[in-house]
Amino acid sequence: MTTAASQFTTLFDNHTLNVIERMRLRPIRRLTNRSRGEHLSGKGGSSTDFADYRDYAAGDDLRYVDWNIFARLRRPYIKQFQHEEEMHVVVLVDASTSMLFEDKLLRARQLAAAFGIMGLLNVERVSTYASHSRQGQPWMLPPGSGRTRIRQLLGFLEQVEGGGDTPIEKAIETMLRFHRGRGVAILLSDFLTFGDLSRPMNLLFSAGLEVWGIQILAESEINPNVQGDLRFVDSESQETLDITNASELLNVYQDQRLWLQQTLDTMCRSRQGRFLSVNSASSLTSILFDQLCRQGWILR
Amino acid sequence: MKWPGFVNLFGAWFFLALIPLIVLYFLKLKRPRLEVPSLALWQSVVNDQRVNSPFQKFRRNLLLLLQMILLCLLILALMQPFLAAGADVAEYMPLLIDCSASMSAKAESSGQTRLDVVKEQVRKQIENLTGDQRIALFSFAATGRRLTEFTNDRRVLLKALDQIQPTHLPGQLDDVLRLAAAYTRTFPIQSVTILTDGNLPDQVDFELPFSLEVNRVDAGGPNVGITEMSARRSGPQDWEVFLRVSGSGDDLRGAELQFFENGTQTSAQSVEVAKDEPERLVFPITATQQTLIEARLVPAGFDSMELDNTVWLSLPTPRPLKVWTSPKLSSWRHALRVQPNLDLEESTDAVPSGSDYDLLITDSGDTGGAIAPVQVFVGVVPSDLQDLIEVRTDVAAVVDWNRTSPFLRHVQLSEVQIGEQPYLAQGASVKELEERGYEVLIDGNTGPLLLQRREGLQVSFWFTFHTDRSTLPYRVGFPILAANAVEAALKQASLSEVSAAPTGVLPALTVLPERDYVIRSPEGSEVTVKSGPTGVLTGIAAPRVGRYDVLDGGELTTSIGTGLLNSTETSLSSTSELRFTELTVATNESETLDSDRPLWWILALLAFLVMLFEWWYFSRARGAVA
Numbered sequence: 043m044t045t046a047a048s049q050f051t052t053l054f055d056n057h058t059l060n061v062i063e064r065m066r067l068r069p070i071r072r073l074t075n076r077s078r079g080e081h082l083s084g085k086g087g088s089s090t091d092f093a094d095y096r097d098y099a100a101g102d103d104l105r106y107v108d109w110n111i112f113a114r115l116r117r118p119y120i121k122q123f124q125h126e127e128e129m130h131v132v133v134l135v136d137a138s139t140s141m142l143f144e145d146k147l148l149r150a151r152q153l154a155a156a157f158g159i160m161g162l163l164n165v166e167r168v169s170t171y172a173s174h175s176r177q178g179q180p181w182m183l184p185p186g187s188g189r190t191r192i193r194q195l196l197g198f199l200e201q202v203e204g205g206g207d208t209p210i211e212k213a214i215e216t217m218l219r220f221h222r223g224r225g226v227a228i229l230l231s232d233f234l235t236f237g238d239l240s241r242p243m244n245l246l247f248s249a250g251l252e253v254w255g256i257q258i259l260a261e262s263e264i265n266p267n268v269q270g271d272l273r274f275v276d277s278e279s280q281e282t283l284d285i286t287n288a289s290e291l292l293n294v295y296q297d298q299r300l301w302l303q304q305t306l307d308t309m310c311r312s313r314q315g316r317f318l319s320v321n322s323a324s325s326l327t328s329i330l331f332d333q334l335c336r337q338g339w340i341l342r
Numbered sequence: 343m344k345w346p347g348f349v350n351l352f353g354a355w356f357f358l359a360l361i362p363l364i365v366l367y368f369l370k371l372k373r374p375r376l377e378v379p380s381l382a383l384w385q386s387v388v389n390d391q392r393v394n395s396p397f398q399k400f401r402r403n404l405l406l407l408l409q410m411i412l413l414c415l416l417i418l419a420l421m422q423p424f425l426a427a428g429a430d431v432a433e434y435m436p437l438l439i440d441c442s443a444s445m446s447a448k449a450e451s452s453g454q455t456r457l458d459v460v461k462e463q464v465r466k467q468i469e470n471l472t473g474d475q476r477i478a479l480f481s482f483a484a485t486g487r488r489l490t491e492f493t494n495d496r497r498v499l500l501k502a503l504d505q506i507q508p509t510h511l512p513g514q515l516d517d518v519l520r521l522a523a524a525y526t527r528t529f530p531i532q533s534v535t536i537l538t539d540g541n542l543p544d545q546v547d548f549e550l551p552f553s554l555e556v557n558r559v560d561a562g563g564p565n566v567g568i569t570e571m572s573a574r575r576s577g578p579q580d581w582e583v584f585l586r587v588s589g590s591g592d593d594l595r596g597a598e599l600q601f602f603e604n605g606t607q608t609s610a611q612s613v614e615v616a617k618d619e620p621e622r623l624v625f626p627i628t629a630t631q632q633t634l635i636e637a638r639l640v641p642a643g644f645d646s647m648e649l650d651n652t653v654w655l656s657l658p659t660p661r662p663l664k665v666w667t668s669p670k671l672s673s674w675r676h677a678l679r680v681q682p683n684l685d686l687e688e689s690t691d692a693v694p695s696g697s698d699y700d701l702l703i704t705d706s707g708d709t710g711g712a713i714a715p716v717q718v719f720v721g722v723v724p725s726d727l728q729d730l731i732e733v734r735t736d737v738a739a740v741v742d743w744n745r746t747s748p749f750l751r752h753v754q755l756s757e758v759q760i761g762e763q764p765y766l767a768q769g770a771s772v773k774e775l776e777e778r779g780y781e782v783l784i785d786g787n788t789g790p791l792l793l794q795r796r797e798g799l800q801v802s803f804w805f806t807f808h809t810d811r812s813t814l815p816y817r818v819g820f821p822i823l824a825a826n827a828v829e830a831a832l833k834q835a836s837l838s839e840v841s842a843a844p845t846g847v848l849p850a851l852t853v854l855p856e857r858d859y860v861i862r863s864p865e866g867s868e869v870t871v872k873s874g875p876t877g878v879l880t881g882i883a884a885p886r887v888g889r890y891d892v893l894d895g896g897e898l899t900t901s902i903g904t905g906l907l908n909s910t911e912t913s914l915s916s917t918s919e920l921r922f923t924e925l926t927v928a929t930n931e932s933e934t935l936d937s938d939r940p941l942w943w944i945l946a947l948l949a950f951l952v953m954l955f956e957w958w959y960f961s962r963a964r965g966a967v968a
Contacts, residue, residue, distance in 0.1 A: 140379035234380035263379060273373035276381040283381045283388065284373055286404075291387050298386045 051196040053148075053155045054326055061331065062156045066164050066341045067131065069226050069252050070314055093122045130185065130225030131161035132251060134217055135172045135202055137181070139277045140232055142204040144260035146322045149329070150230040151199045153256060156330055157228050158195045160340060162187060169221060170198055173213030174206035180216050185223065207278050209235040214242035224250030233257050233306055243309050253315030254339065255306055259299075261323045266295065346423040346941055349472045353421035363413055367406045408956045412949050419945035424472055434492050434529045435477050436522045437464055440538035441506055442483040442513030443845075443911045447539070447646040450563030457508050459559045460537040468499045470940055478525065479503060483511040484846055486518025492529055510649050510845045510887045512908040513542045515920070519550075526551050540916025540929045549923045556929040558916055564591035566615055566641050567650025567912035568599075568905060571842035573627070573635070575832075578683060579660045583625040585637055585653075589615035590914040596642035601625055604634055613639075617913065633657040634889070634901050649887045650912045654903015655842040663831055666694040666712065667703040671720060673815035674703050677824035683837075684828065701831035705808065713876070715834035716801055718827055721808030723764070724793065726778055730770045731789055733806060738763035740791060743784040749794065749803055749826050750783055753819035761811035764789035780804070799834065799850050799878055803827070844907040848882040848890060853899065860896075864888025 050056050098107060098118035108121045133154045141147040154170060161168040169185035183198040208216070210231045227246050233239070233255070246253050269289035273282050285291065303319045310317040316339060320329050334340050348354075378384065445457040468477060476492035479502050489502040515536070522534050533553045540558040570586035589595050594614045601609045613621045627635065639651040662685040667674050669690045678686050689695060693710025694702065702714040707722050723731045738760040743750055766772075766789040772782055775790065783803070784792035793804040814820050832838035843849050853859060855877035862868050864886050873879050884890055884904045892899045906912065920927045 143379045146379075232379060234382045236382050236385070260379065263383075268376065271373050273375045274381055274384055275375055275377045277377050277379050279381075281381060282375075283384055285384065285388070291391060294387045294390055295383060298383050298390065302383065302386075 051155065052200055053152045053196060058327060058330075059159070061327075061342075062159050063163055064342065065156075065160050065330075065335075067157065067160050067166070067226060068338055068341050069129065070316070095119045096122060129161075129164075129166045130221075130223035130251070131157065131166045131168045132217070132221055132223075132225065132227045133157050133168070133170045134213060134227065134229050134231070135170070135199070136210050136213060136229075136231030137172045137174050137202050137204050138206045138208055138210075138213075138231075139204060140234055141258070143277070144262060144322050146232060146258045146260050147202070147204045149258050149320070149322045149324075149326065150256075151202055152326045153230055153258075153329065154228070155196055155199050156326070158199070159192055162191050162195065163189060166225065167223060168195065170195060171213070171217045171220075172199075172202040173208040173210070173216065174203075175208060180208075180213065180220075182217075182220060185221075209237050209278075211235055211237040211239050211242045215245065218242075218245050218249055221249070221251075225252070226254055227251035228254045228256065230256050230258060232259055232263070233302065234263075239306070239309060243313055247313040247315075253310050253313050255310045255315065255317040257303065257306060257317070257319040258322050259319060261321060264299070264321055266292065268292070346425050347472075349422035349424060349474075351421060353417060356417040356420060357414070359413060359417070360410060363409060364406065367403075367409065405956070405960070408952055408959075412952045412956070415945045415949035415952065419942040419949065421942075422472070423941040423945070424470070425939040425941060433474055433476060434525075434531050435467075435475060436480060436492075436525060436531060436534045437467070437477060438480045438482055438486070438515075438518050438522060438534060438536045438538075439464065439506055440483070440513055440536065440542070441481045441508050442541065443508065443510050443647065443649060443906050443908065444513065444539050444541035444914050446508035446649060447565060447914050448563060449560070450644050450646070455508065456539045456559045457506065461503055461506065463537065463557070463559075464503055465500065468496055468503065471496060471499075472940075476529075479506075480518050480522060481506050482513065482515065482518035483509040484514050484517075486521040488521060492525075509885055510904075510906055511885060512906075512911050513538070515542055515546045516548050519546070519548045523548075523551050538929070539914070540918075541911060541914060542917055542920065543910070544917040544919065545921050547923065550925065550927075554920075554922075554927045556920065556927055558929045563644055563646040564593075564595055565589065565646035565650070565912060565914050566595055566597050566613075566639060567647065568637055568639055568653045569620070569650070569907060569909040569912050571637055571653045571655050571905065571907065573655055573657055573840050575660075575838050576626070578662075579628050579630050581627045581629055581657055583627055583635060583637075583655065585623045585625070586620050586909075587613045587615050587623065587639060588620040588909055588912050589617055590646070590912065592617055594619065597645075598640045598642070599623060600638045600640060602636040602638065603627065603629075605636070617915075620909075627657070629657045629660060632659045632900065634903065636889075636903065646914060647912070650906040650908075652887060653842050653905030653907060654889055654901075655840060656900070656902050657840060658836045661837070663700045663828060663835065663837060664696075664698070665701040665703070665828070665831070666696070666699050666714075668692065668705045668720075671703055671705055671810075673810060673820065674718075674720070674824060677815075677821045678703075678828065680821070681825060681828050700835045700837070701827060703827065713800070714831070715799055716827060716831040717803070719802065719804045721762070721805060721811070723806050724780070724795070724804055727775065727780065727793075730767050730774060730778075731806060732765045732767060733762050734765060735761065736763035737761065738786045738788065738791065738807065741785045741787050743792070744782075747783050747794070748830055750792075750823070751826055753823050753826070754817070755784060755814075755819065758817060759813045760786070760791065760807050762807040763787075764791065764806040766790075798874075798876060798880070799852070800876070801830065801834070842907055843884070843902060843904045845884055845887055845904045848879075848884045848902055848904070851879040851882075851892060851900065851902070853877055853879050853892070853894070857894065859899065860893040862891040862893060864890065868893075 050059055098120050102120050106120050107118050111119050135150050135154045141150060158168045158170055165187055167185040167187045170183040172181040174181055181202060183195060210233055243253060272285045272288050274285060275282050307317040335342055439460055441457060446455050448455050471494050476494050477499055478492045479489040481487050481489055490498055525531060531552050533555055535555045535557060537557050566589045568585060569588045573581045573583045576582045594616045596614050599611050599613055600607055611623060615621050635655045637653045662683045664685045665678060666687045675688060678684060693708060694712040697712050699712055699714040701716045702709055702712060703718040705720045707725060723733060740755045740758055743755050764786060780793040780795050782790040783794050791806055795802050809815055853873045855873055855875050857873050858870050859879060860868050860870050861882055871879055871882055887905055889901055889903045891901050918929060
């Protein structure tokens with residue numbers, strides 16, 4: 043028997059939570075912090091995972107000399123092990139007004155919670171940001187790690203509300219002002235902005251963050267059903283745009299939408315990142331366990 | 343490039359109507375509002391569509407654009423644009439329309455007369471009349487006539503134009519040009535347009551105060567007609583009637599000439615004529631009484647003009663010439679006795695016993711109340727010249743004489759000795775004689791020896807010396823002089839030669855004095871004319887070809903007929919240039935009457951098409967525009 047009171051979070055049910063807890067993030071690069079963690083990051087670490095050999099240099103710790111090789115070759119070689127370091131997982135939820143359409147924000151919060159839980163259970167430092175107002179600080183959950191942090195994370199995300207007016211590019215720049223640490227930056231937004239995303243993407247990349255972009259679009263944005271002469275009103279800026287014979291423009295609209303997806307994908311991939319566009323109408327499990335797993339974003 | 347002008351330039355104020363149109367359009371246009379998450383994609387779509395479709399910008403507000411175009415077209419049509427025919431748009435345009443006889447010539451193919459073609463051109467000009475333009479219509483044949491004042495009232499102009507009919511008169515430009523010139527004093531007339539067939543005398547005695555444009559219509563079809571008809575007496579009761587039949591075409595065309603005497607056909611003859619090959623015919627006639635002869639031409643094929651096919655000629659009652667001479671003028675009597683067909687009254691009375699004579703020759707100023715068309719006074723100074731001429735007994739000599747005068751034809755006067763010498767009074771000159779109506783026929787060394795005076799139909803010759811006191815009666819020229827006097831009297835009495843009367847004015851008719859006569863025209867209209875004290879009816883207008891009857895109290899007195907009798911009109915030829923006093927104006931057949939071309943109907947049509955397009959476009963894409 044499943045009731046609302048017995049659920050751990052309102053974002054998804056306990057079963058989904060259980061599945062999520064067994065999943066791990068799979069970054070392309072191992073961008074980690076110097077502080078110790080459970081992420082293997084390059085050679086020279088002190089983990090039990092062997093990585094490579096190298097010539098002995100003066101001052102090297104003699105404990106790492108491979109004596110068997112020395113006996114055979116009469117030359118000292120140092121054994122190197124994988125470095126286990128802590129990885130930052132930064133989740134940015136676009137809480138602008140445009141995300142209020144058709145469960146886009148809900149899906150973004152659910153995905154943010156899922157990614158956050160995966161990070162926390164993998165002993166990563168997880169910080170969460172929600173862009174809201176242009177002025178002032180973003181809503182943020184400072185970096186933290188450990189299972190105990192899960193409740194805080196879910197509580198924070200449950201309280202995130204839409205209706206903000208910060209465009210995604212501004213939100214990224216604002217987030218970077220508060221964030222320190224290398225790792226993965228997960229951007230959950232519709233990426234419908236008039237601004238240029240190249241600069242924030244470069245900033246993310248230069249900050250040592252692997253960019254994971256997930257575009258969440260509503261069904262009405264993917265397949266708009268409009269016709270006739272219309273006056274479109276921007277939900278954020280209230281600006282208007284008069285469209286004549288909108289039905290004749292749908293083909294061009296689809297071209298533009300696909301072009302935007304392709305641009306974002308290129309933008310992320312060129313910065314060692316990933317990109318995925320999802321329909322907000324798709325279920326969370328479908329997105330998590332099907333699309334993301336299949337594309338290798340997460341490991342089950 | 344010619345820019346169109348506008349009749350109603352004030353109509354441009356209506357362009358201000360565009361402002362409320364635009365305002366109302368945007369006020370009225372209510373598009374359904376649809377809130378979308380972001381305009382980013384749609385803005386890209388619109389931008390992309392604009393790039394790919396340059397007219398997308400216009401398409402967005404296509405309805406407004408079409409409405410503005412529609413309104414602009416309607417306003418432009420309201421402004422009545424026109425393409426000016428010439429560089430200068432003449433404000434006052436006198437149009438001189440030729441309605442001479444040749445303008446009634448019909449084209450063989452269309453059956454349209456030249457005047458119809460001209461009227462069509464003028465009608466178009468009137469219909470295309472722009473706001474500040476004024477037209478005055480003049481018609482002309484032998485004389486000019488103003489049909490309308492300068493006006494832009496199309497109704498008045500078209501009504502006047504419809505009333506123009508071809509006359510039966512030859513064309514003359516002088517009169518109508520003077521009429522038009524009179525208007526240059528009150529109106530700024532730059533140019534005068536003549537619409538004619540070019541069948542005009544090429545010499546015009548007129549100094550042009552304006553520029554002249556001659557628009558010539560095409561030539562009509564082939565034509566044959568009678569151009570001359572006259573009769574000469576060949577015996578006491580015999581006449582020879584001469585006829586000339588001419589044609590206008592290059593090819594010979596046949597016709598039958600029928601001859602009628604007092605309405606009865608007496609003979610007929612076939613003729614074949616061409617442009618330069620007229621045919622002259624002679625019909626002998628025996629007339630014992632006054633006879634009205636009608637010559638009627640029946641063309642074998644198409645004949646362009648009918649009114650030159652009939653001509654009338656009145657032959658007088660044959661009688662001898664009635665002459666009276668003074669008993670003392672034995673030399674004159676002697677010379678007259680040998681003349682044939684002469685009834686010479688040789689009485690011994692100093693004054694004539696009768697009242698009507700054909701020729702009076704007297705040596706006295708008193709004729710006793712008798713009148714004659716030709717009078718010869720011998721040795722008499724006219725009473726009204728007594729103060730200017732004094733006759734003395736002296737030897738006079740002939741200095742010069744008018745050799746072209748019919749009275750002195752073939753008369754040699756040199757070396758004639760004269761025993762009486764007329765002197766002009768001191769200070770007097772020939773000019774004063776002329777002012778009093780006398781023409782000097784023989785000049786003496788000190789004064790006039792022979793004077794001539796014309797009064798109505800009468801002509802009188804005044805020898806200021808007595809012929810018996812000169813060597814003239816002994817000269818060969820004297821019987822010739824007497825014969826010339828008889829000849830003049832015969833002509834005056836129409837006893838030797840008669841010519842058919844052309845249209846215009848009827849020849850003077852001798853009737854009873856001071857009596858009302860009714861003249862019945864060929865169309866049946868009647869006009870009453872009173873004869874003068876000398877019993878002459880003159881100045882009777884005869885504008886139509888046909889028979890005119892003179893009625894006295896309901897009874898037919900005499901009949902006289904008229905014909906066109908103009909070889910120029912019959913030839914239908916066109917002169918290529920008109921020579922004026924100082925310049926020459928070319929008549930150009932290809933030149934048509936230029937008129938301003940109105941464009942309002944094109945704009946109105948375009949507006950209608952725009953409206954149809956608007957209806958079709960927005961019906962086709964329903965919902966495309968609110």
